[in-house]
Every structure is written in structure tokens, then in C-alpha cells.
Amino acid sequence: MNLVEQRVVDFVAATASKEPTPGGGAIAALTAATGAALAEMVANLTFSKKGYEDVQSEMKDLQVKAESIRNRMLELSQADADVFNIFMNALGLPKNTDEEKSKRTAAIQQAYKDAAMVPFEIGELAYQIFDLAALASKKGNQNLITDGIIAAINARAAVKAAFLNVRINLSGIKDEAFVADITTKMKAIETGLDDKEAAIIALYV
DSSP: OOOOGSSSHHHOOOOOOOOSSOHHHHHHHHHHHHHHHHHHHHHHHHTTTTOOOGGGGHHHHHHHHHHHHHHHHHHHHHHHHHHHHHHHHTSSOOOSSSSHHHHHHHHHHHHHHHHHHHHHHHHHHHTTTHHHHHHHHHHOOOOHHHHHHHHHHHHHHHHHHHHHHHHHTTTOOHHHHHHHHHHHHHHHHHHHHHHHHHHTTTTOO
């Protein structure tokens, strides 16, 4: 069964089990999905509310973007489990001849890259939730301001968790240019991460 089609109680139990998936990457994606969902909820509960007539178009844009991120994160939660299985299959390839060894090495290296790119997309996309959370918190239904702020908190957690998974996979990749490129992109995102979260939290606290 697809991970995200499970009941919450079963998904959490599967995470706690002896099985390696779902793991940190899937949890990062789910954390981001709930962050996007909270921002989306604020938008949905701002529509047609008295006193918020001037922000209806912004809330609609927020709702559409948040829904898109939420849905993609659910796909990425499953993708993270899938790439792990591909990596394990690569490790199990035969290595009796030089040709087999070469094919196995190539398969493992590609699997490492795929396993790095899925959480990288999770982190990169989760970072976009900050702008949605800020808009929700500043201009959305103020009865739900804490929900907008929690969306930002979840976004930060998702980025950090996802990029940890990226780094552990980068450690096995021999392509130095690939590693350098992804590392540079992650550092650019992480530079403003804490400040973005703090600025949104400060809207209420």
C-alpha cells in the first residue's frame, strides 16, 4: 500500500517498526505537507470573511500554492521510501566479474544520487512554505494566526530534516561536482532559515 494511503496510526507504527521505511525523509515530507496544509487552512477560513475583502485574491493564490505543495509532498514521502528500496537492490547486485562489479558500482552511485535528490526536493519545496506562512499569518484570518506560524515552524523542521538526509547520501557519492552543486544550493537555503522562522513567530510571540 502507498504510504500516504495508510491511516495515520498505521503510518506512525510503520515508522516505529524494524522496517527502514518510512524513515526520516518520508517524515520530513509529511511534516512539510502538514505545514502547507495549515497555511492552506488559514486561506480557506479567510474566504468570504468580513473584514478580509481586500485580501481575497491573495488568499486564493495562497490556497492554490499550498495545495500544490501539500500534494507534491505526499508524493515525495512515497518517493523517499522507493529510492531507498532501489538503493538496497543496487547493493544486492552480483559482483563476481569485473563487468558485474562495474555495473553494480554505477547502479549504487546512481541510487545515491536519486536518494539525495528526493530529500533535496523536499527541502527546497518546504522552503517555499515560509512565504505562504508569512502571508497567512499577516493577512489571513487572525483567529488562526498561530496556525500560520506553526506552518513556518513545520517548514523549518522539514528543511532541516530533509537536508540531513541529503548530506548522508552525498557522503557516498564520488561525483565531486554533483556534491558541490547540491551542497552550495543547500547552504544558500539554510542561510536565512532561522531568521525566516523567527520573523514569523515574532508576529505573535
